[in-house]
Amino acid sequence: MKIALTGGSGKLGRVAVEYLRASGHEVWNLDRVGERADRGFILTDLTDYGQVIDAIAGVDDRHDGVDAVVHLGALPAPGLAPDAATFRNNMLATHSVFQAARRLGIKRIAYASSETVLGLPFDIDPPYIPVDEEYETRPESTYSLVKHLEEHMARQLCRWDPELSISALRFSNVMVPEDYRRFPQFDSDPRARKWNLWGYIDARDGAQAIEKALLTARPGFEAYIIANADTVMSRSSASLAAEVFPNVRVTKELGEHETMLGIDKARRLLGFDPQFSWRQEA
Template sequence: MRIAVTGGSGKLGRTVVAYLREHGHEVFNLDVTGPREPGTIRVDFTNYGETVDALMGVNDRYDGLDALVHLAAIPAPGILSDVATFDNNMVSTFHVLQAARRAGITNIVVASSETVLGLPFDTPPPYIPVDEQYPARPESVYSLTKHLEEQLAIELTRWDEELKIISLRFSNVMYEEDYAEFPSFDADARARKWNLWGYIDSRDGAQAVLRALEWPGAGYERFIIAAADTVMSRSNAELVAEVFPDTPVRGDLGEHTTLLSITKARTVLGYDPQHSWRDTQRGD
């Protein structure tokens, strides 16, 4: 496929661009920043003219696209003011999705966020492990934009039965070098309770993107994307008993199994995370 990745210069974006290219796809990084090289085009997604022009084609680089991966965003709360975060993320996502429709691109993957599940869980989740079944609970303006982006995708796919938009609710993205810090988390169970001790290796995040692009369905779907395990050496039973003692538990928690359920992504997309911080501790 010929694929545009918005935000391909970001932490997850760099891995996604490289992963898709390794799997034989022609990939263009569309970002407001990035190196001056043939595969990167600088685009300000708050400008609709720039956005639609880039998705229609760029000089001799390409004259059309088969698929779109939208990762560009202010990536977390607290980086900019609430208003700046809302303005950037909502306007950019609408511009990108609207421009994609105008360009005839019907295969779209959008980065959502684990934050829509209720992070930082100052109000405990309705049950553990969490999944995609309960309504979104945004607790920050950043999370609110991700929830509204999901709602936007629902309506756009309702309007167009040929359109496929998949929202991937990514957990906290990590590189292999980030894992050196993980053993220190055991000292305080509450230090990482804000996302139920979850994470996602960027390489597995990229795998999820490709699985979503290759999924043959249409319409709208959302999936939690996390590693298969938690960031903790302490057992799930111990963590939940200490931090969320009154929260209902659904099923077997497992020893260190992720509490951000990836069952739906495994079942529907065939997502199969291959990387764990524990491998680095064993020297694998």
């Protein structure tokens, strides 16, 4: 496919661009920062709708249109900027990308939603463990509120256009191999990483999920939790849940280190199959 990918200079974006290109796709990185030597980089302010639709439609000798859009560009976490700046940047960027794709007749969109919509940092107990996509979103920050609103916008756009496919990938905390050396430190305090139920996503597996969301795209909106199959901890998942969330119902027998961010839907509908674990790399 020919793919316009926003935020390709970010942590997940860099890996996704490399992965998709290695899989044979043509990928253009729309971002505010990038390497001039990379002919796939197109300097773009994602909050400027005119720039976005122009960059996706075609740029001089770079490309003359795309088959799909991947939207990763955003302020990537709470607390990196004032709330008003986070709301303005992320909401405008996502609207610009979705609207541009719609106007250009592009029917396949995959984008970065976030595990934060599940209720992170879980100061209020989750409704059950493992969490999944079946309960209403619970934004607890401006960042996650925007992710909630983006998902609602995506649903409505798919209602307007029954042929449009938008996949919201609720990525867990993105990690690359050099991050894994500090994972053993997490064992000293089971509550230090309870804020996302001890989850993570290897950027390479995140890139896999992006490609599979595009290849399996079906009309309509779907949200998927994208996390690795294990936790960041050496302790068993069952013991962590029992100690830190004693009043929360555990709906299944948890494997020794099984993720508590339910990925069954992504496995079933996308064919998502995490290949990497910090246990192999640390």
